[in-house]
Amino acid sequence: MSVPKSLRPPLRLKVLSNGFLTLWCIIAAFPIVWITIMSFKTPFDAFSANPLNVILGPDTLNKVDGLSLAEIAVGIALAWLLVLTARNWLPRQVVHYTPPGMIGFGWLVAALVFGIVTLILYMSVLPGVMGFVNPLLGPLGHDVLGLTTEHYQAVWVDRNFTRNFGNSMLVTAGVVAISLTIGTLAGYGLARSGTDLAFWLLIIALIFRALPHSVLVAGYLPVFIKSSEILRPIMGDAAPTLYGQPWAVIVVLVSINQPFTIWMLRSFFHNIPAELDEAARVDGCSHFQAFRRVIMPVMWPGVITAGLFSFLLAYNDFLVTSLLLDGQNMTMVPAIAGMFNRETTASDEVQAIAAAVSITAPLFVLVLVFQRQIVSGLTAGAVKG
Amino acid sequence: MRFKTFLAFVGPSLFLMLIFIAAPLVTVFWNSFHITQPVYERVEVETCTPGFLAPTCTTSVVQQPQLDDEGKVITETTFVGLESYRNVLEPDRFFRAVENWDWNTVNNIRFWKALRFTLVFTLLTMPMVVGVGLLIAIVVNGTVQSIKGPVIFISLLPFIITPVIGALAIRWLFIGDGILTQAMEGWLQRDIALFAQGWTIEILMYVYRVWHVAPFAFVVFYAGLQTVNQDTLESAIIDGASRFQRLRYVIIPHLMPLIVFVMLIHLMDAYRVFEEVIGFSSQAHVISLQWLTYDFLMPDEAGTRAISRASASAMLTMVGIIVLLVIPLRRAWRDQRGTAK
Numbered sequence: 001m002s003v004p005k006s007l008r009p010p011l012r013l014k015v016l017s018n019g020f021l022t023l024w025c026i027i028a029a030f031p032i033v034w035i036t037i038m039s040f041k042t043p044f045d046a047f048s049a050n051p052l053n054v055i056l057g058p059d060t061l062n063k064v065d066g067l068s069l070a071e072i073a074v075g076i077a078l079a080w081l082l083v084l085t086a087r088n089w090l091p092r093q094v095v096h097y098t099p100p101g102m103i104g105f106g107w108l109v110a111a112l113v114f115g116i117v118t119l120i121l122y123m124s125v126l127p128g129v130m131g132f133v134n135p136l137l138g139p140l141g142h143d144v145l146g147l148t149t150e151h152y153q154a155v156w157v158d159r160n161f162t163r164n165f166g167n168s169m170l171v172t173a174g175v176v177a178i179s180l181t182i183g184t185l186a187g188y189g190l191a192r193s194g195t196d197l198a199f200w201l202l203i204i205a206l207i208f209r210a211l212p213h214s215v216l217v218a219g220y221l222p223v224f225i226k227s228s229e230i231l232r233p234i235m236g237d238a239a240p241t242l243y244g245q246p247w248a249v250i251v252v253l254v255s256i257n258q259p260f261t262i263w264m265l266r267s268f269f270h271n272i273p274a275e276l277d278e279a280a281r282v283d284g285c286s287h288f289q290a291f292r293r294v295i296m297p298v299m300w301p302g303v304i305t306a307g308l309f310s311f312l313l314a315y316n317d318f319l320v321t322s323l324l325l326d327g328q329n330m331t332m333v334p335a336i337a338g339m340f341n342r343e344t345t346a347s348d349e350v351q352a353i354a355a356a357v358s359i360t361a362p363l364f365v366l367v368l369v370f371q372r373q374i375v376s377g378l379t380a381g382a383v384k385g
Numbered sequence: 386m387r388f389k390t391f392l393a394f395v396g397p398s399l400f401l402m403l404i405f406i407a408a409p410l411v412t413v414f415w416n417s418f419h420i421t422q423p424v425y426e427r428v429e430v431e432t433c434t435p436g437f438l439a440p441t442c443t444t445s446v447v448q449q450p451q452l453d454d455e456g457k458v459i460t461e462t463t464f465v466g467l468e469s470y471r472n473v474l475e476p477d478r479f480f481r482a483v484e485n486w487d488w489n490t491v492n493n494i495r496f497w498k499a500l501r502f503t504l505v506f507t508l509l510t511m512p513m514v515v516g517v518g519l520l521i522a523i524v525v526n527g528t529v530q531s532i533k534g535p536v537i538f539i540s541l542l543p544f545i546i547t548p549v550i551g552a553l554a555i556r557w558l559f560i561g562d563g564i565l566t567q568a569m570e571g572w573l574q575r576d577i578a579l580f581a582q583g584w585t586i587e588i589l590m591y592v593y594r595v596w597h598v599a600p601f602a603f604v605v606f607y608a609g610l611q612t613v614n615q616d617t618l619e620s621a622i623i624d625g626a627s628r629f630q631r632l633r634y635v636i637i638p639h640l641m642p643l644i645v646f647v648m649l650i651h652l653m654d655a656y657r658v659f660e661e662v663i664g665f666s667s668q669a670h671v672i673s674l675q676w677l678t679y680d681f682l683m684p685d686e687a688g689t690r691a692i693s694r695a696s697a698s699a700m701l702t703m704v705g706i707i708v709l710l711v712i713p714l715r716r717a718w719r720d721q722r723g724t725a726k
Contacts, residue, residue: 013628017524021532024521025539027596031554032542034564038557049567182397189394197388201395203718208406210653210706214678218699219409221682222416222692255405258398287390316547318660319675323682333549337663353557356550367541371534374541378601379608 032360039354040147043346046353057146066143071130078126082118086368090114107304108173115365123149151347151354161335161355167246168315168331174250175314176307179257183310184303186258187265188291192274202266205259213256213319220252221323244326252320257313261306264377268302269295305377308370315363332359410703417469417696421462423450469697473677496698499677500705506590506673507655507709513595514651515644518602523632525603526610537604544600552664555593556580583670590661590671598654602647609643610636649713656706674702 037055038046045057053059060066067075090110098106155161190198223230224242231240242248272295280290322334330338336359339352367374425448433442450458475494482490492498525536543551558565559579570577579585613636621631637644659675662668668676681695 017527020520021524021528021536024524025536028539028543028600031551031558031596032546035554035557047562049562049564051564054564182401186395186398189391193391195388195391198391198395201399203714205402206714207707207710208402210656210710211406211410212657212659212675212678212699212702212706214659214675214682215413215699215703216406216409218416218678218682218692218695219412220405221690221695222421223409223412251401252405255401258402258406262398287394291394312545316549318547318549318663319679323679333547336553337549349557352553356553359550360546363545363547364542367538367545371538371541374545375537375604375608378604 035353036357039151039350039357040149041350042146042148043350045146046350047346056144060146060148061143062146065146065148067145067147068130068134068137068140068143070134070137070140071126072145074130075122075126078121082121083368086114086365090369111362111365111369115362151351152358155351155355155358159351159355161332161358164330164332164335167325167329168333170246171250171253171321171331172311172314174247175253175257176310178250179254179261179310180303180307182254183258183261183265183306184299185291186262187306188269188295190262190266191269192277202263205262209259209263216252216256217320217323224248224324243324244329246325246329249321249324250314252324253314253317256320257310260313261310264306264309265302268299268306272298301373301376304370305373308366308373309377311366312363413696413699416692417700418464418466419462420465420469420693421460423458424461425449426451465693469693470701472694473697473701495672495677496701499672499674502587502671503656503658503674503705506587506594506658507652510591510594510598510655511648511651513591514598514602515647517595517599518647519606519640519644521599521603522606522610523636525607537607540600540603542600543596544598546597548597548660549664551597552593552661555589555596556665559589580665580667583667586665586667586671589665590658590667593661593664594655594658598651602651605643605647606640609640613639645713645716652709652713653706656709674698674705678702 034054040060041054041057042060042063044059045053048054048059057066094106094110190202221243227242228240276298277285277287277290277294280294281287285293316333317331318333318337321331322337325331325334332355336352336355339348339355427446428449429444430447431442431444433440453459473496475496479491479494479497482488482494492501521540525533528536546554557563560566561580566577566579579589617635618631621635626634657675658673659679662671662673662676665671668680672680678695678698681691681698684690
């Protein structure tokens with residue numbers, strides 16, 4: 001589309017706005033990029049006063065290991081390839097290979113496989129291949145950039161971060177699955193009912209959404225700790241102590257997330273024309289049959305978006321999980337925050353940075369793959385609230 | 386849709402919200418007026434220390450928790466009225482301090498300190514988030530098509546990052562001799578310790594929050610900009626409106642519902658400020674209302690949790706957000722009514 005000449009911005013404004021845009025992109029990305037760089041260096045380099053030392057890592061190069069120019073070039077090319085795959089090839093394959101109605105599950109598998117393949121490529125294939133190629137390349141094969149993965153090893157192997165990761169995955173998967181099942185039904189019901197009751201439910205849900213989570217946790221905690229005594233008269237000796245149980249946390253997070261989920265899904269269902277299920281009803285379907293046969297096949301974009309936000313809530317939560325789970329079942333975020341309460345050495349600090357980068361990496365991939373859905377989810381509530 | 390079908394669809398969600406949102410509020414309300422404590426009994430204890438000729442023995446009366454047959458501590462729950470609220474609010478100290486215009490004392494009472502920070506935080510970051518978000522949206526809207534996608538991708542990163550981790554990332558850049566502190570020291574030629582006093586930490590928290598939430602505002606406003614009526618814009622140009630006037634009189638009014646929406650969401654989220662306190666470990670200097678409740682709920686050295694005080698502070702937190710929400714909610718209510726009928 002060509003812009004009329006009178007609408008084109010003057011040069012000064014153009015320079016100014018491009019400058020601002022560059023500045024914003026640097027500000028947005030810098031903290032994340034920087035801690036990623038720090039996580040690959042020895043503490044001496046990571047906390048060096050000279051930014052060049054942090055990037056190039058001379059101390060790391062001396063003491064541990066480094067990368068040659070050739071390795072860097074291949075690594076960047078590979079990263080670019082992976083990004084392209086994730087954005088173009090992967091979505092097509094997922095749509096092609098998953099049976100209709102299972103698309104959410106298909107994405108989950110695809111994301112998992114993609115993550116594992118990336119890890120294998122960078123952790124073993126690339127170093128293995130380049131170990132052979134480097135000596136043949138002369139000056140290009142000399143190590144110039146200090147880089148070490150020892151902090152990642154320390155975090156994941158020695159500190160048993162895998163267990164925290166497993167707990168996080170358990171909680172997150174549970175929250176997404178239950179939250180979507182219940183939320184879709186409620187969202188559909190609310191979107192198709194124009195009664196006063198539906199309206200009041202939405203207003204109450206909005207008030208619930210505003211409640212700080214600590215208010216609710218203050219209500220759960222004493223009950224959860226004593227739950228086996230409270231439930232004994234009803235359930236006998238099988239009465240569980242809810243405190244420290246991942247599934248109790250899943251239910252809590254699902255409930256906390258319900259107001260947001262039903263608002264978002266309601267607005268998605270609002271955009272699906274009501275004539276569609278009315279036609280099905282005329283053909284003799286009940287409301288549930290109409291929902292299952294007509295609405296379910298077309299609702300996936302909205303459900304994926306709502307699922308993404310449920311995922312974020314569960315994955316990013318600190319307050320609920322740190323108060324309702326004990327040490328053994330701890331998820332990743334409280335575990336990282338807990339790394340600071342002890343006497344920390346510089347090495348511990350870099351390990352915490354490595355853990356922080358590890359927890360951010362899946363989110364990075366998530367934005368990469370689902371950028372469009374996230375944007376549509378952010379605007380869904382706004383366009384027609 | 387019949388009422389029964391509607392209930393079948395909404396039922397599970399409603400049930401969960403009743404059990405896990407409405408019911409806890411009742412528990413919190415009840416707990417805030419009651420205290421559960423172990424029952425203590427007075428026991429005479431004779432302690433003997435070896436001494437010359439005969440051991441020296443002293444008897445003393447100690448308080449110790451009473452145990453039941455299974456060896457568990459017996460607890461009793463008593464109604465204490467407003468006692469817990471008094472413990473949290475410390476009204477005597479507060480009013481005395483207010484009468485004397487003694488700001489330091491007010492700031493030493495944890496609840497008022499947290500309330501002051503939470504309110505200032507909410508009200509200060511709101512215009513910043515809206516402003517920065519709007520600016521990015523307008524600039525991105527004006528650039529070439531090909532870089533819009535990558536810019537949106539980069540902008541989403543601060544929004545999607547785990548809040549505690551995001552705060553930690555900012556902290557690592559600034560703490561001690563962090564890389565940005567070094568840069569500022571080199572620029573200003575003086576020693577800077579950003580985590581040594583309250584106000585610098587607070588500024589970092591504002592910066593972090595704007596960095597974290599501005600992308601959300603940006604994406605919402607950017608979507609709104611796509612639907613600006615081009616005819617109106619053109620007629621504004623024909624009428625000789627300058628660039629700024631077009632922004633002020635055409636674009637901003639068009640975006641107004643979205644600005645209200647972003648402000649409402651931000652009000653709810655900023656009032657919940659909590660992760661910053663954890664990420665920056667700032668509890669010695671800056672605390673928020675959510676953090677106060679969290680701190681009461683965490684077990685202290687003896688392993689007890691101040692449930693009653695936590696409930697009182699939770700109730701007060703809730704009253705705060707309801708007061709803040711009354712005006713925007715009444716507005717949303719009227720709008721909804723308008724469209725529903």
